[in-house]
Amino acid sequence: MKPDYKLVAKAKYIHATADLASELWHEVYKRYYPAKQLDTLVEELQSADAIEADIDNDVNYFLVVLGGKTIGYFAWKMENTALHLMHLYLKPEYRGKALGRDIVLSCERLARGEGKGRVWCTVHAKALPVQQFFKALRYRNLKPAEQENGTVPRDEVVFEHTLG
Template identity: 25%
Template sequence: MTELKPVTENEIELLQQLAEEIWNQHYIKIISKEQIDYMLEMFHSKQKILEEINQDCIWRILWENERPVGYLMLKPEESGMYLSKIYLKKEIRGKGFGKLMIDFIKKTAIERKLYKISLNVNKHNTDTIRFYEKSGFKKIGEGVFEIGNSYVMDDYIFELDLSPDQP
């Protein structure tokens, strides 16, 4: 059985372990191990996750047969929904779980009357870029964003328009 469940305070450590596994599998060919460690600490600390949960951010863990296999985080903003995180374990990519997560994201955005979903993706993350394009996202820009400790995120900016008047 596949479920996207809200992250509880008791599951934050599990979420951190899942993030560490996925990021070290996926990003090691794109950014340095040092940057991975820095970003995990910066964006996945217990304090940061609790802060975001308390600020109306939407954290979910994807469970498949009672195993955690992915996670996502959405941040409602005035201009739309920001897709901050969407990650899957390597062994389950390409099996429809990403689409399931995108469908949840679209449904959540529409329920909140937030008709634009935006995200940033590393310019060298080609498989993920293809996934976003296949899911209907359009590249609308790019940028280099300083994240501290002399690290940057060299990203494309993508957007998905869910406006009711879209064809």
């Protein structure tokens, strides 16, 4: 069964995405950040207000729905020469089932169709399984990510795939 991708635009979907983001970020990042820092990160980057601000800045959020159940979300933004895959999170029981790969490949097709030459993302420097996931898709680790604004320092690396 293939998932559906539901564009997040209406307030109820923005709030649903923020709730899901909080759940998934707390599960994924609890090993990397103390609880208070993690709460701050979620509030700064994935609260309903933050997601709405992203959408206002041309970020496209999608809920991933499979069999009527919301199982994750992803977000991307078109830039000058690239598609920036900003978020890709799936509930634990849906990881390792090629769903994330299909989302990344869909983003690559979209980028090609828009005339972009690459897709890039950032990954936590200690999230080795996620890094392996991107390496298996022919992404290469370029460099440490520049620190974005925010109160919590984030240890991330940039992964990029040049589209052929």
